Amino acid sequence: MFRQIGINVRASAWKQVRFNSTNSTPALNWVDFLKLKKENHVMNITASVFTTLAGGVVTLTYLGNYEFDPEKPILGMDPIMMMGGGVVLGGFVGYLFGPTIGTSLFRLKNRSILKQFLQKDSIFLTKIKANRVDPSSQSFSNPVPDYYGEKIYSLKGYKQWLRDCNAYRRKTKEFL
Structure with a gap:
């Protein structure tokens, strides 16, 4: 039908379009x-x-x-x-x-x-749990960086949190 009016459409392009999409977001x-x-x-x-x-x-x-x-x-x-x-x-x-x-x-x-937010939150908390430091060797001069990741509100903040965790690990290895 579209070829008749001068529009050249590849067949694979039609496979990429979903008219009855259930996920509109x-x-x-x-x-x-x-x-x-x-x-x-x-x-x-x-x-x-x-x-x-x-x-x-x-x-x-x-x-x-x-x-x-x-x-x-x-x-x-x-x-x-x-x-x-x-x-x-x-x-x-x-x-x-x-x-x-x-x-x-x-x-x-x-x-x-909300469903996507809760899924991402679960993944985020799993990443926080995997990358957090062991607080057993904390001190006044070497405090634990945001153990639960509550103050992370940007990718820049997350990267800074990872750097702080690595610095904490390095300090605990060097000074123990």
């Missing part, structure tokens, strides 16, 4: 994976800030409406100090909920490539 490369990893971290930190403030405000609102006798100690301590500690504790509990909410938002936002 391109493969996730390492640069994009590390950007998504950083985005997940930023979302977790942001959610932690908001949940910390929300936990503190909710606790302060509850304790502000609670009637207590300011002259009677609570658990042997000054009631105002206990109320302040309760607000700090409420903020801390809110902080602990932050990463859960941040991860949920990240998964909801990136659900189209």
